[in-house]
Amino acid sequence: MLTKRIIACLDVDAGRVVKGVQFVNLRDAGDPAELANTHSEAGADEVVLLDISAAHQNRTTLLDTVSRTARQLFIPFTVGGGIRTLDDAAAVFAAGADKVSINSAALADPSLITRIAERFGSQAVVVAIDAKCSGNAQQWQAFTRGGRNASGVDAVAWARHAQSCGAGEILLTSMDRDGTASGFDCDLTRAVADSVRIPVIASGGAGDADHFVEVFRDGHADAALAASIFHYGVGRLADLKEKLRSEGIPVRLPC
Amino acid sequence: MIAIVDYGAGNPVSVKKALDWLGQECAITADPKCVATADRIVLPGVGHFAATENLGRSGLQDAIVTAIACATPFLGICVGMQWMFAHSQEAPQTSGLGIFGGECEHFPSAVKSPHVGWNQLELSTNSPLFHGIPSESFAYFSHSFRVPMTEETVAACEYGGKFSAAVERDRLFGVQFHPEKSGDVGLTVLRNFCTL
Numbered sequence: 001m002l003t004k005r006i007i008a009c010l011d012v013d014a015g016r017v018v019k020g021v022q023f024v025n026l027r028d029a030g031d032p033a034e035l036a037n038t039h040s041e042a043g044a045d046e047v048v049l050l051d052i053s054a055a056h057q058n059r060t061t062l063l064d065t066v067s068r069t070a071r072q073l074f075i076p077f078t079v080g081g082g083i084r085t086l087d088d089a090a091a092v093f094a095a096g097a098d099k100v101s102i103n104s105a106a107l108a109d110p111s112l113i114t115r116i117a118e119r120f121g122s123q124a125v126v127v128a129i130d131a132k133c134s135g136n137a138q139q140w141q142a143f144t145r146g147g148r149n150a151s152g153v154d155a156v157a158w159a160r161h162a163q164s165c166g167a168g169e170i171l172l173t174s175m176d177r178d179g180t181a182s183g184f185d186c187d188l189t190r191a192v193a194d195s196v197r198i199p200v201i202a203s204g205g206a207g208d209a210d211h212f213v214e215v216f217r218d219g220h221a222d223a224a225l226a227a228s229i230f231h232y233g234v235g236r237l238a239d240l241k242e243k244l245r246s247e248g249i250p251v252r253l254p255c
Numbered sequence: 256m257i258a259i260v261d262y263g264a265g266n267p268v269s270v271k272k273a274l275d276w277l278g279q280e281c282a283i284t285a286d287p288k289c290v291a292t293a294d295r296i297v298l299p300g301v302g303h304f305a306a307t308e309n310l311g312r313s314g315l316q317d318a319i320v321t322a323i324a325c326a327t328p329f330l331g332i333c334v335g336m337q338w339m340f341a342h343s344q345e346a347p348q349t350s351g352l353g354i355f356g357g358e359c360e361h362f363p364s365a366v367k368s369p370h371v372g373w374n375q376l377e378l379s380t381n382s383p384l385f386h387g388i389p390s391e392s393f394a395y396f397s398h399s400f401r402v403p404m405t406e407e408t409v410a411a412c413e414y415g416g417k418f419s420a421a422v423e424r425d426r427l428f429g430v431q432f433h434p435e436k437s438g439d440v441g442l443t444v445l446r447n448f449c450t451l
Contacts, residue, residue, distance in 0.1 A: 002374045002414055003393070040438070045373055074273055076395060076436050093266050098436060120266065121302030123369060123397040168369065168397075199371045222372065252373040252393040 003250045004216045005223035006237060007046040007201060008039035010069075012081075013053040015061050033068040040075050042237040045252055047073060048101065048171070048225060051081030052146065059088075063095045070096025078126055080171075089116045093124070101171055103128040104144035107151055107158065110165045117166030125169075126201075127162040131155035131188055132175040140188050147175050159192045159200075169199045171225065177205025184211055189219030201225050209243040216249050257281035257449065258293035260315055260335075264306035270299045270332065273435040273442060279449050287318035295449065296322055299435075300334030304359065304400065305346035307338045316352070323354075328426040328451050333398055336422065336429030345400045355407055355422055355429070359400045366415035369399040374412050376420050376432075376440075382409040384421065384428050386447050392440045394420070394432035402431060426451065 010017045010032050017029040029035070036047045049069060051062045059082070066079050079092045080101025089100045100120075106113050106127050117125045130147050131140040140155040151158075159170050172192050174185035184205045193200040199222035202215045206226035215221045241251045257279055259267045267283045274281040274297075281297075282289070290296060296319060300307075310316040323329050331339045338351045343359035362368040378390040396412070402419040404411060410421035412431070422429045428448065434441035 002370065002372050002396075005372050070269075071272060072276065074276070074436060074442060075438055076397075076433075094268065096268055096272060098266065098269060121264070122399075123301055123371065124266070169371065197367050198369065199367065222367070 001250045003045070003252045004221070004244065005045040005201075006043075006212070006240065006251070007048055007223055007225040008036075008044040008237075009048045009050060009203070009225050009227040010035055011050050011052045011227055012062070012065060013051075015065050018052070032065050033071070036069045036073050036077070039237070040073055043241055043252070044075065044237060045223070046076040046078065048078040048080065050101070051079070053081075059091075063091060066092060066095040066097055080126070080128055084112075086112070086115050086119065089120070093120060099124045099126050099168070101126040101128045103130065106162065107142060107144050107153065110161060113162060113165040113167050117168070122166050122168035125167050126171050127159075127167040127169075128171040128173065129155050129159060129162075129192075130173045130175050133188075138187060138191065140191070143175060155188070156191050156195050159196050163196045163198050167198060169201060170196060171201045171203060174204035178203070180205055181207030183207060184215035184219055184221070184224065186214055186219035189215055189221050193220040193222070199223060209240050212240060212244060213247045213249065216244070217247075256293055257295045257297060258290045259283045260290055260296060260298045260310075260319070261285045262306070262309040262313065262315055264300065264302045264309065264334070266301060267299045269433075269435045270297055273445055274449070277442065277446050277449060285313065285315070287314040290315055290318040291321045293322065293327065295328045295451075296330070297448075298329070298331045298335035298338065300332055300336070300338065301397070302334060303345065304334060304337060304343040304351075305349045307334065307351065308349055310338070319352070323427060326426055328448065329428065330448050331429040332435070333431060333433060336431055337400065337402060339422070339427065339429045340402060343400055354424070354427060355402075355405060357403055357405050359402055361400055363415045369397060370401070370414045371397045374414060374432075377411040377413070377417075378409070379411070380409050382421070382423050383451055384423060384430075384444055384447050385410060388440055388443055394434070394437040394440055396420075396432045398431060402429075
């Protein structure tokens with residue numbers, strides 16, 4: 001049976017893993033290559049590396065980090081942050097990424113999705129959407145530039161459009177929940193997951209195992225992503241998966 | 256030397272990384288001569304079935320045909336496996352190698368497509384490719400089209416009905432999942448292929 005995926009996210013700034021609360025207050029959490037390996041051995045189904053400082057940093061540092069991280073990682077590896085052109089994506093793939101995650105640049109020019117998909121396949125293109133409730137219940141707006149700019153675009157409509165342009169997966173982050181550990185936004189996740197045919201990865205708000213149960217059961221997510229709860233040993237992946245299994249949610253357990 | 260065939264689609268780097276990790280001598284190549292004389296051939300694949308047309312244009316297809324006629328072990332991954340069949344609904348105008356009978360088909364509309372994630376291998380025979388791997392082990396899949404069950408299926412997978420996760424005839428192997436991305440299970444599959 002196809003299992004629900006648990007994805008470990010490494011937010012990276014200048015070659016080090018950091019994790020903010022609602023995009024600020026960064027704390028140092030370690031070396032990306034080491035942490036990726038630790039997560040893989042602990043049972044993570046995928047690793048995502050997001051370069052959160054991409055707008056202002058030297059890209060060479062990122063490519064070096066990607067290459068070091070990819071070398072001994074044999075589970076799917078996604079890289080995002082600051083990918084604006086087909087060439088940016090190609091460089092990240094050449095460094096060892098399996099998928100790229102694109103956000104601001106895709107909203108500015110959705111044909112970027114198509115161009116990357118045509119060359120590397122749809123399965124290699126993850127469109128990341130940072131969504132925030134627009135005040136009205138059941139309505140969310142997509143934000144760009146690390147959550148700084150409101151795009152005026154409806155998040156659900158954008159997810160559907162991204163799919164039609166060739167996106168292979170949607171990485172959906174609730175800005176309202178990110179870093180709060182108060183649970184995923186199940187309403188947002190369900191609204192998007194039920195409107196597209198491609199997998200939706202829920203992100204933002206993971207705090208305990210019950211939150212993962214909720215986002216799979218009520219949010220209809222195909223995968224769930226978390227960063228900080230795994231980094232400091234707060235949450236053991238094996239325990240999380242055992243909890244999901246006991247709740248009847250299919251997960252990959254070590255043989 | 257293991258030739259990892261580069262036909263301009265997808266990312267052969269991941270496959271090379273895994274073979275390097277296993278200590279295997281390998282090279283990514285688009286040179287038909289290297290492919291024809293390799294000890295083993297891996298045809299990686301992500302993306303569209305039509306991308307395999309490059310194999311015919313570049314002379315790589317002829318090199319592969321020559322090599323497998325001499326019993327060189329061959330492993331097709333994902334689209335590389337699908338190319339071992341004659342046709343795919345993904346690109347009806349594109350011909351595959353046709354080593355295996357049957358046509359790659361779309362998933363039924365009852366399930367989301369693409370099929371992305373970790374799913375279980377149902378192993379039924381003593382395939383050398385799966386030596387040491389228990390049935391029900393997990394592998395990573397990412398594909399929109401699938402190979403139906405055939406007489407040469409050695410691993411099945413369930414998603415909107417059963418389909419072929421792996422096929423085998425003599426020294427020719429195809430896997431729909433990505434062994435280079437399937438953790439220890441995938442590395443074992445690759446190691447088995449390298450020690451046939």
